[in-house]
Amino acid sequence: MFGSLAKKLFGSANDRRLKAYHPKVAAIAALEPEVAALSDEALRARTAQFKAELAAGKTINDLLVPAFATVREAAKRVLGQRHFDTQLIGGMVLHEGAIAEMKTGEGKTLVATAPVYLNALAGKGVHVVTVNDYLASRDAEWMGRVYRFLGLTTGTIVHGLDDEERRAAYACDITYGTNNEYGFDYLRDNMKYDMGSMVQRGHAFAIVDEVDSILVDEARTPLIISGPLEDRPELYMTIDALMPNLEADDFELDEKQRTVNLTEKGNERIEQMLGTAGLLREGSMYDAGNVTIVHHVNQALRAHKLFSRDKDYIVRNDEVVIIDEFTGRMMPGRRYSEGLHQALEAKERVQIQPENQTLASITFQNYFRLYEKLAGMTGTAATEADEFMDIYNLEVIEIPTNRPVQRIDDDDEVYRSVDEKYKAIVRLIEECRKRGQPLLVGTTSIEKSEILAQYLVRQGYKQRDFSDPNAFASLYDGDQGTPDEKVFAVLNARYHEQEAFIVSQAGVPGAITIATNMAGRGTDIQLGGNADMRIKVELGDMPAGPEREAAEAGIKAQVAKLKEKALAAGGLYIIGTERHESRRIDNQLRGRSGRQGDPGHSRFFLSLQDDLMRIFGSDRMDGMLQKLGLKEDEAIVHPWINRALEKAQQKVEARNFDIRKNILKYDNVLNDQRKEIFEHRRELMAQESVADSIADFRHLVIDELVRAHVPENAYPEQWDTAGLHAAINDILNLDLPVEDWAKEEGIADEELTTRIIEAADGNAEARAASFGEEVTRQIEKAVLLQTLDNLWREHIVTLDHLRQVIGLRSMAQRDPLIEYKSEGYQLFGELMRRWREDVTRTMFRLQVMQQPPEQPPLPFMTAHHFDPTTGEDEFAAAGSGFGQEAPALAISDAAAMPVVAPEDRDPNDPATWGRVGRNEPCPCGSGKKYKHCHGQIA
Known part of the structure; x- marks a missing residue:
């Protein structure tokens, strides 16, 4: 009660934050007459003036007002669009490193130009992140006109560019690209062997468009670069040979859940067999050094106990071919991951194909936290505000609309069955079509789109193939506004221009568009259609001149008439065919209607058989509705149901947040290690000579060897001189009289260490002299980096395997996360020790040909990002x-x-x-x- 009273008296925290921007908006408006009076050249010259002021000691914040005024005027001249005051406020929020929540149609693409220009003045590069290549290219070209007018350069990162093209794009003042491309470039850069071949130049400031889609929805699955693993068929075959020796009480099989696990007795039996086979490196099977073996055992167990030949797979032409469990069809070329397919190949005694190994990976959560300043914009972020603050330290600020929202949002209609729900939707679609009201129907999946399409077809509607841009012609020819033919479009293909055209014309009177996941499509649904898109598509390459001008004027006039008809019919009608797990996704769909003060309408249709309703106890509700006498095709509509659904969605969102947060806790272990490894690599690449690092490694290895074989405070006769001699011979390739030195009276371990170091340093200097200084420098750097890379790849796999089995520790009342951190730390220490040792061993055994070595080629790599849904x-x-x-x-x-x-x-x-x-x-x-x-x- 007190909270609501305080809110009425003082305004919400969001209101108070917005109020603080008003003086700056007024200052920008006050500058407008002065800036508007400048010539194009004088306006462009302000960019150089701002840079000079920064060099003289001013800060970016000092330049906000004049810079924003400059961009507003440039956009007016170049695009014919003037920033609204609310757009300037949105730009200030982005500049401060927060999330600007702005409704669909408020012009987020234009909003970003002001903070992008302001921050680009610093010369460190600004990254604008979009969800697909089409939007990256479109926005870079569209908004790039403003930046180029003001003297700044713009680049675009899309799939298919080579390193030179990428380097040039990142060198620009402003770079547009997709989240995937930025992440993969970061990973690939940290696999290069010299600084000059890297493409990114830092992570100063990024603005993420559709920030909720990228930083929340896609945050669960990492970007992965993989490459072929060295062939290890003997390991798969050896472990496979152990499986027939297991007895029924050695494992627990749950065919319903498709899981199989070893029992305590089975663990003991397998551990004994692995020891006999010489596969255990140390101690227990579940020690950190053996996690990879445990992983392969588990996969072999699954292959033998869960997968059946001719049911789950067949063997054809010496290959294991997966059978699709839903269609029964063979799926040649597809392979199970994580070594399971190799386990099946070992089971069937066919040729074992090499497994793909993760070479590098990173989640979007950890990639975007690399930026010194991060900002985002979307139409729906408030529902995830806690997650943005908790994980990214990003505050969500709701920006008011330029004009009041006129859309009418009806209460949800709940039907008993899916069939009744779809029939009601079809009835409403027919009503809207008859009065010429454009209609957007949102579904939660491609399959649901196709089901609704079948219902419409049965009612005499025709689904159009819109590969031809003129397929919409019948909807606006003759300015009729309402098509005689009953047609509809189904949108479920993503990320190409054709889709953007269809979305842009979904506001034509009478148009019926069924779409899956309307977030991030980057094209507004304008009532009457989008004149600019029609001009681009219909007139194409028509040369400039009177004929083109007349055609453009005709299209604009037609769109204006159609807009009047759409407005008269009530604006865009939104139909939701189901509630999504996240209310944010529902709000994205709803937000497509009512842009810039246009009228609109929205309604969601649900059934008790929908996933969300079923999960939250629709059986009890169904029984209650039957007792109350709810008849077929009748719906229950009440605000209480809306609130109950919202609470259900909040529970699901909270669960998903917990999952993402838990994933991040585990991934942070790898991320901390990744940052340290990448930092090591960059330091080494930046150094002209790494001779000091090589010497430090050599001395540390010798110290470790002496400590391992010479116990502290022990007498010389207690020293393991034979073991030390063998280790020195193995690693340093030197035959030193360690046993004789140990017999000398009064010798201490420090003296022993000094003699070994002197001998090793002398040998290393002699080898370097024989190779030549230039060649030695190249060899040392190549050995350091390649050895680190090979060990890091092994380490990633080992940590992944450890993560898969660490959950079992909870059965022993131990926290799996703490265990994972502890063992991950131990494994990282072992990685660093092996790095020093392997580098030292290689340097003492390397033979150099007459030709100086070339820069080693990168391994062949493949990119992966799995859709979380x-x-x-x-x-x-x-x-x-x-x-x-x-x-x-x-x-x-x-x-x-x-x-x-x-x-x-x-x-x-x-x-x-x-x-x-x-x-x-x-x-x-x-x-x-x-x-x-x-x-x-x-």
Whole structure:
């Protein structure tokens, strides 16, 4: 009660924060006449003036008001768009490193120009992050006109660029790109062997568009770069041979949950067999050094006890081919991950194909926390405000709309069955079509879109293939506003221009658009249609002149008439076919209507058979509704149901947040180690000579060898001189008279260490002299970096395997996270010890040819990012390899094909297509994704 009273008297925290920006907005407005009077050249010259002021000691904050006024005027002249006051406030929020929540249609793309320009003046580079390549290219070109007008450079990072193109884009003042590309470039940079070949130049400031989609929805799955692992068939075969020796009480099998685990007795039996086979490195099977062995044992156990030949897979042509459990079809080219497929190959005694190894990985959570300043913008972030603050230290500020929202949001309608729900939706669609009201129907999945499409088809509607941009012509020809033909569009292909055109025209009177996941599509639904998009598509390359001007004027006039008809019909109607787990996603859909003060309407339809309703006890509600006499095709509508659903969604969101937070706690262990390893690499690459590091490694290794074989305060006769002699011979490749030295009277371990160091240093100097100074420098740096990289890759796999089995520690009343941190720390210490030892061993055994060594090539790599909702790899078979000589390793036979530029593909000849990404538009021109068209698996 007191909280609400204080809010009425003093305003909310958000209101007070917004109030603080008003004086700056007024100051920008006061400068407007002065700036507007400047010529184009004088306006452009302000950029150099601002940079000079920064060099003279002013701060970025000092320049906010004049810089924002400059951008506002430049946008007016170049784009014909003047920043609203609310857009300036949004820009200030972004500049301060916070999240600006702005409703759809408020012009977030333009909002970013002011803080981007201001921060780019510092010369450190500003990154603007989008959700797909199309938006990155579109926004860089569109807003780049403002930046270029003001004398700043703009670059774009999209898939398919080589290192030189990427380096040039990152060298620009402002760089647009996707979250995936930024993350992968960071990982690849930290696999390079010299500073000059790296493409990124730092992480000063980033603005993330659709920040909730990138930093929340996609935060659960890491970006992964993988490469082929060295072949280890003997390990798989050895472990496989142990499986038939297990008895029924050695494991617990749960076929329903598809899990199998060793019992305590089984653990003892396997441990004994592994020891006999010589596979255990030390102590117990579950010690840190043996986690990889445990992982392979678990996978072999799954292969034998959970997977059946001719049911889960078949053996054909000496290959294990997976059978799809839903369709019963073979899926050639697809392979189980994490060594499971190799375990099945060992079980069936067919050729074991090499496993892919993770070369580098990072989550978006940890990548974006690298930036000195991070900001974001979206239409829906307030519901995740706690997560943004907790994980990213980002405050969410709600920016008011430029005009009041006129949209009417109806209470949800709840039906008993899915069939009744879809029938009610179809009835409403028909009502909207008859009065010429544009309609957007949002679904939670592609499958749900197709189900609704079938209902519409049964009612006489026709689904159009919108690969032809003129497919919408019947909706606006003759300015009728209401199409005679009953047609609808289904949008479930993503990330290409055709989709943007369809979305932009979804506001045409009578248009019916069914779409899955409306977040991040980057194109406003404007009532009457988007004139600029129509001009671009319909007029294409028509040369400038009177004819084009007349055509443009005709399109604009037609759109204006259609907008009046759409407004008269009530604006855009939003229908939600189901509540999403997250209310934020529902709000994104709702926010597509009512842009810039337009009228609109929204309503969600639910059934007791929907996933969210079913999870939260719809059985009891169904029984209650039957007793109350709810008839077929009747709905229950009440604000209480809305509130109950919102609470249910909050519970699901809280659970998902806990999952992401828990994942982050584990990933932070790897992230801390990753940062240290990458820092080591950068320091080494930046040094002209690493001779001091090599010498330090050598001396530390000798100290460790002496300590291992010469106990503290022990007499010389208690020293393990034979072991020390053998270790020195193995690592330093030196035959030193250690036994004789130990017999000398009065010798101490310090003296012994000194003699070994002197001998090793002398040998190292002689070897360096024989190689030559230049060659030695190259060798030392290459050995340091390559050895570190190889050990780091092994370490990533070991930590991954440890993470999979660490949960079992909870059965012993031990916290798995603490155990993981502890053992991860031990494993990292072991990695550093092995690095020193392996580098030292290599340097003392290396033989150099006459030719100086060239920079070692990077291993062939493949990019992966798994969709957290579908589990599908966005980059699978999408030509995502980064190597020069080898084909991409992906989950399709098409992966072995070359990448062919789209313009070089003949739509009628699949032989000319090369490797096509599963999520790319099919080259045949159907408008479908390749995986749903010619790329369908038979």
